[in-house]
Amino acid sequence: MDLTREEQLEQSKENLRKIFAKNPELKQAFKETIDEMSTPKNIEKMAKDIHSAIKVKLLLLN
Numbered sequence: 001m002d003l004t005r006e007e008q009l010e011q012s013k014e015n016l017r018k019i020f021a022k023n024p025e026l027k028q029a030f031k032e033t034i035d036e037m038s039t040p041k042n043i044e045k046m047a048k049d050i051h052s053a054i055k056v057k058l059l060l061l062n
Contacts, residue, residue, distance in 0.1 A: 020027035036042065
């Protein structure tokens with residue numbers, strides 16, 4: 001049976017919850033990583049990296 005995208009997402013979330021329930025240290029490390037990625041400095045860097053990648057892709061297409 002094929003799952004819809006929404007069902008796949010819910011299944012993935014539930015699997016992650018189970019993993020984190022078994023390993024609180026992993027849950028904490030994951031949270032810290034997401035928090036670090038969400039800082040304004042890192043968001044700006046990601047935006048610049050994406051912009052650069054798009055420019056390169058456009059140059060390669062022309």
